[in-house]
Amino acid sequence: MTQLSPESLNQIKRLDLRARMIVRGFLQGLHHSPFHGFSVQFSEHRRYHRGDDPKLIDWLVYAKTDKYYVKRFEAETNLTGYLVMDLSGSMGFKHTQPMTKFEYAICLAASLCYLMTMQQDPVGLITFADRVQANLPARSRRGHFADVLGHLSRMTPAGETDLGGCLTRVATMLRHTSLVMLFSDLLGDPAETLAGLARLRHGGHDVIVFHVLDQAEIDFPFVGAVELEDPETGERFQIDAGGYRDEYLSEVERFREAYREGCGKLQVDYVPLSTEMPFDKALTEYLINRQSRF
């Protein structure tokens, strides 16, 4: 487990190696494959209605019964995944941890990308800060994994964020129902963010929110008088950190609770993470949790 901790993985520079390490370590820790849910299974036949794709007509049934039937499946043949990365300046924060929130998110995204690519599922990449910046369409070919990793490794977090707006825009961009994996610290207006998520859900997308926070953001380990500076807005103010800690912790808790509740209502998977957590543990906990719901 220790070799999959952010500290140890940070020594490996190549992102594909990191992803492989994470996934292998994670697969070794599993007893059952978690991927059955993504496989293609025949479900039923139903009568063809106008507007159905004629490609789906089962001609064999037509030959036997002279009626148009279409095949229905358990899932779509291929689960299209989109890694949606928050590139705002706040993601570049780290306090005492070896990785910034963004680096942690990249590792995690690369791992998931590797997993899906191994499964022949197409994976796309969308990055955003105050607006949607890069858009790598979903492909399932082998070389695409390298493209995604190349993109990820070139990115640096900067600028402000408009999480709600960007999510709405992503929702409009995705034409097929997809698995949207959002990596963000969600430091924006929760109402807008939840509205964006609702918009995605409304488009039929399956959404997983990886809420990445630095351990310092969770613990607020500062003491004495400190001057805090917001990396996105450059705003500064002085506080007595020691005396403020209780307030802060309760605020953070309330903030995460708001997301947990909002996501629960939208049937969005909410995964709170801190940058000190080992990757395999983060992945395993989440995936086991998800599998239990299918």
Place this chain on the structure above:
Amino acid sequence: MTFLNASLLLGLLAAAIPVVVHLMSRREPRRIVFPATRFVKQRLESSRSRLRIRRWWLLALRILALVALAIALARPTIASSLTPDWIAAGLLAVLGVALLATAGWAGFREQQRGLARVLAAAAALSLIAALLTAGASAARGPEIVPTEDAPAAIAIVLDNSIRTTRLATGDGATELRSDEPDGSRVIDQMREHARWVIGRYPSDSRIAILDRSPRPAAFSLDLAAANRQLDRSEPQALTRPLAERIEAAIRLVRSSDLSRKRVLVISDLTAASFPPSEWENANLAALLDQDPPLRLQILDVGSPPVGNLRLGLPEIADVTPARQTPTAISIRLDAEGFAEPEDAPLPAGSAPAPPTAIVEMRIHATGEAAAGLPVIRDSEIVLPPLLGADRTTVEVGPGATRVLLSVPPLDIGTHHGSIRILGGDELSIDDERFFTLQVRPATSVLVVASDRESAEWIGSALTAPRPPDDPLAEYRIEISEWLPTQREDYRVHDAILLIDPAVPSPATVADLRAYLDEGGKLISLLGPSLGGGTSGEVIPVAAPVGESTGSDDWLDGLVRRWRPAAPGSFFEIDRPNHPAVASLTDIAGGVPWSAFRISQYWQLRPSPPRDTVVIRYAGSDHPALVDRGGNHLLLTTPMPALVGPARGWNELFTASDAWPAFLLIRQMVQSLVDRDQGSHNLLITDLPRIRLDTPDSAEVDINAAIDSSQERSTVGQAARPDPTVGNPTDSELSLQMFPPRGAVAPLRGRDSWVTVGNVDWPGTYWIRGERSLTGFSVNLPPSQTELRRLDPARLDEWIGPERYDLSSDRESLRRTEGSDQPTRALYGWWLLVMSGAFAIEQVIANRFYRGSHSGRATPVRGAK
């Protein structure tokens, strides 16, 4: 309030530390880039004010904790009497702090700002009231005497009376002699206790050791000096009143600027140390009550007597016995602490039964055996040897027993002796008493009487029990019908006794005058021969009133013959201490003078100050016996009045038992010729004034004795009297005194009298001049060695129960040490305040609970 360690109040400066930290921590806050500022921003405003309040609280609590610690270490103490005031101040302070806390809490809420201000004002009022109450209590309270490790001013009064030579009661203590240096005397116990007390005080204390000697009260330089002083405090025979010494101790202690003051009296609490006459008039209570009040500590080291025999003063029948005449000495023997015989059988360990005592009388040898003695030989005083003279065995009763001893016939000279009880008891100092007898050469007395019978009668009265012509008699009596015709013939007589004299011629008066001026003594027993056959007739020769023949006339002031109404008057002693009647007044039960009627006498108008009326006639102010100038005694009625015209004047010798008149005439002559020459048997409280034997009367040739002893004496020079004033005929004499204790002391005498100042121990004091050897005996008053215990109720009466503590051992003494001023230490309370302030500070600062916060902040773990 008083701080016992006031110097530690400097610790209050530590209160500046939180302020400094507060000011320093305000500078240069650390800048941190932090993305999650939105959580901070949301409550920034409300939190800022709360933070400010909390920071002020933290600052106040930190200051309070340090101040409380500093105050607690300074050990504040208040008088118990002011406890309610301080409680009120404390409650007001707590109320103020509580109101302040509530105000701070209300201040967090916008809508309660008004309430917060009201509460803050109330808190301020409460705190000010607390400060005022505390200030008033501190100003009003008495000065607190610090305890234990603070330096103290202590005066220890040792009641080192002679009774402290007594053996301390303990195992087999009564078998030991007190003069053995075995440390078991009461005085040693007292010293031990005093040392223990001194050792319990810090070395910068001021300590004074007072005892009952007249040494002035002063603080010792240091503890070692105090211990040395203790060693020097030996039992004193001549003591100052204990109450006076305690008063001196209190005054001394009060003069010290140290706030902790103690007066400790170590006493054996015998009744003799606390005579009511001294203690009823002592103003100890007023002294102790002065501000700040002191409390006397009395340590009782005594115990009831367990068996002590005490000799009284020797009562000598005649201190100047005639040559070769035995004398009787009677002495009282008291038993103290023995069980009553009827109490038997006694339980074990109780008082022993009264023993049989052997009383022995010894007399220092004179003559050849004592030639040249006393002398200093080999640095030691060699006294003439003591020879046993009489011894008797007495069954000691529970009360007083009288012992009669007989002094053997003695030669002329001064004889010293002692009476002692053989065998020891618990107090040995009263087992021996001393006496001095003087056997003087016969005194020549000329008795002039018109009838020889009366003269012989008086003569035999004087020389009794020997006949008048006995050479061993005290007096050499010469009887004559006439006064000598030649003035020189007067001088051979030491005294002249005129019985019923006739009116003298002027030449005779002048001769008598001259005789008296040369030191002669005259006794006149006036009678009918002076003339005036009928009562009321003025005598022709003696001066009538206003026509005196001379103020120094020996019959000056005679008025008339006087016949008191039947059945006549009688003597009434006017001056009982006059030597002519002193022994008569000492007689137990008094003299029945009323049985001896006086039916006729000469009225005399005395002219003071020359005349001293010794005896008066009862029922009038007419003098009967007048001492005229110290060398002339005038009795205005005749003696013996047995025959002739004088018969019928009085019944002094005609009554059936004429012993008072017999004694009176003897005493008159004896006092006048001064055979006693001042008493040589003294109490220790007396100031001895001793007449030295004139060289011609002393039969012991001192010069020869010195010459013979010089060859044997290694320190002969020291034993020889001061040669610078060697001539004994000079009015100034140089003498040596050999006291019973201590070194030989030089003495100076004048006109054959010597006054001795330094008599401080009972015993025989030998005084030796070049030609004379005399001395005197000094005894303790028997009351001084009474071991009867004092009833502690008397102390309550004299001092007041609230002004002293009586302890009998060290433990109870230690307990009473702190009780002189009821105080209450606030050390614990201030520590409590400090702990409370520290605990609240910790809670507010969230020091202890950081760990649990971080645990709660990991949501994934919590999701397990």
